[in-house]
Amino acid sequence: MPMGLTEGRGPKTVWSNPAEIIRRLTPENPVMVFAPSVLRAAAQRFLQGFPGLVTYAVKSNPDEAVIRTLSAAGVKGFDVASPYEIDLIGRLAPDAARHYHNPVRSQAEIAHAVEAGIKSWSVDSRSELDKLFVRVPAENCEISPRFKLPVLGAAYDFGSKFGASPELAAELLRAVADRGYIPSLTFHPGTQCTDPHAWESYITTAAEICAMAGVKARRLNVGGGFPSHRVTGVEPDLTAIFQLIRRVTDEAFGTDAPQLVCEPGRGLCADAFALITRVKAVRDGQNVFLNDGVYGGLFELPIVGNLDRLQVLTPEGTPREDEPMPRIIFGPTCDSVDRLPGELTLPANIQEGDYVIFHGAGAYSTVTNTRFNGFGLMAHLTVNALE
Incomplete structure (x- = not known):
């Protein structure tokens, strides 16, 4: 795990925004960021x-x-x-x-x-x-x-x-x-x-x-x-x-x-938090696999519906801009239930290693996060602003 990230409450550093965290730390595991x-x-x-x-x-x-x-x-x-x-x-x-x-x-x-x-x-x-x-x-x-x-x-x-x-x-x-x-x-x-x-x-x-x-x-x-x-x-x-x-x-x-x-x-x-996830794979240019899903910080989405306030950033922390394309999104576990409902619109040129940020993810997310299948490691960091 990169320097500055720990499971549970992270270091006392307050970051500017999620983009800075991505640019500086390139986190491999999900990160929940909190804006007091x-x-x-x-x-x-x-x-x-x-x-x-x-x-x-x-x-x-x-x-x-x-x-x-x-x-x-x-x-x-x-x-x-x-x-x-x-x-x-x-x-x-x-x-x-x-x-x-x-x-x-x-x-x-x-x-x-x-x-x-x-x-x-x-x-x-x-x-x-x-x-x-x-x-x-x-x-x-x-x-x-x-x-x-x-x-x-x-x-x-x-x-x-x-x-x-x-x-x-x-x-x-x-x-x-x-x-x-x-x-x-x-x-x-x-x-x-x-x-x-x-x-x-x-x-x-x-x-x-x-x-x-x-x-x-x-x-x-x-x-x-x-x-x-x-x-x-x-x-x-x-x-x-x-x-x-x-x-x-x-x-x-x-x-x-x-x-x-x-x-x-x-x-x-809810709106005081954003969940930073990373793209594990874009399978055959279609379905997107993330490092978090319904057994983790996105547990309630199949019940309440998708969060569609999304940002897609490159590993350099810059927005991934392209024509929007509907995608099926899967979580990381070896379980077919680990899928977000319906489809979410993401840039057509999204790539493995990019980051998808779910804004408004502060409710019923950290408390329902599991370690099923060996996944679920989540860092918690504080930011001044969410965008």
């Missing part, structure tokens, strides 16, 4: 635009540099889904709120969270609520029933695994209030919701749930789903999403409007 300035800007976009508390979904990228950067930027809450994430935030951001919104937990996980001082929980079933009633003290403790609706405008549906029907959510909300806990509600509209109206029916239904239960919700967590910039020329309009959430909440709840909470993961961290 981009993450800080994303945090400010949410903190200044969202009409409520912003909490970061740690699962999307739990890198310590990400957590520290967000905390320093003013993010005061984190959505945690496991004892590991509870302890991670307790160590890195001890004054921040931790919302334990994975609605299914073992007895041991509940005990760990209680010991850690967790005060905000979600739930989507009677059996899980009964477990909380037994182990979680009611004083100053919030429990948020999580409900689901048919998916609309999302890349994939979280409701197939989590979420109660509105009717059951009303029963759970009533039970929470009756037992002396702080009653709130939560939902998740799905991932990569580019249409603001994905939130509209959920917020309206939340008001109906409160009416059915005869309970005023303290807070309404409108989930994640906030999109990142995945497609060239189609930048998400987060302002429109924020404005719709505020307007629909006021219209649906009137004077009983709950405090709002959101839990973006992808929408905060």
Whole structure:
């Protein structure tokens, strides 16, 4: 491995941009580059635009540099889904709120969270609520029933695994209030919701749930789903999403409007990273083989769809410019599943040894990277800018 590259967090050097890394180091293995300035800007976009508390979904990228950067930027809450994430935030951001919104937990996980001082929980079933009633003290403790609706405008549906029907959510909300806990509600509209109206029916239904239960919700967590910039020329309009959430909440709840909470993961961290991959081969002038794929930093592309914000650079760090040509792209493993969906457009004169940079690769990439088939070695470097 060339000087300056290590698996895990790299040297303290801050590079200008990915092109400089390619020009100076010619890395043979994938490199994930992080631009803290981009993450800080994303945090400010949410903190200044969202009409409520912003909490970061740690699962999307739990890198310590990400957590520290967000905390320093003013993010005061984190959505945690496991004892590991509870302890991670307790160590890195001890004054921040931790919302334990994975609605299914073992007895041991509940005990760990209680010991850690967790005060905000979600739930989507009677059996899980009964477990909380037994182990979680009611004083100053919030429990948020999580409900689901048919998916609309999302890349994939979280409701197939989590979420109660509105009717059951009303029963759970009533039970929470009756037992002396702080009653709130939560939902998740799905991932990569580019249409603001994905939130509209959920917020309206939340008001109906409160009416059915005869309970005023303290807070309404409108989930994640906030999109990142995945497609060239189609930048998400987060302002429109924020404005719709505020307007629909006021219209649906009137004077009983709950405090709002959101839990973006992808929408905060994805665009602060770019993945540098190298071309292993251009087989017979057609299919492109990269040194990373779906068992590595590109794991989620077959699920969510391709990232098409690409740069192709020569080993000298200069853009490879030629007529665009659709290509099938394979990863490095000896497994036919290791293929990106459909085709991606790359310069016709792309060559072995060139570099393909996937911009917006910061979410669900480093955490899902495996060492399957002996591949997956990935360096992590910091840059001032991504282009």
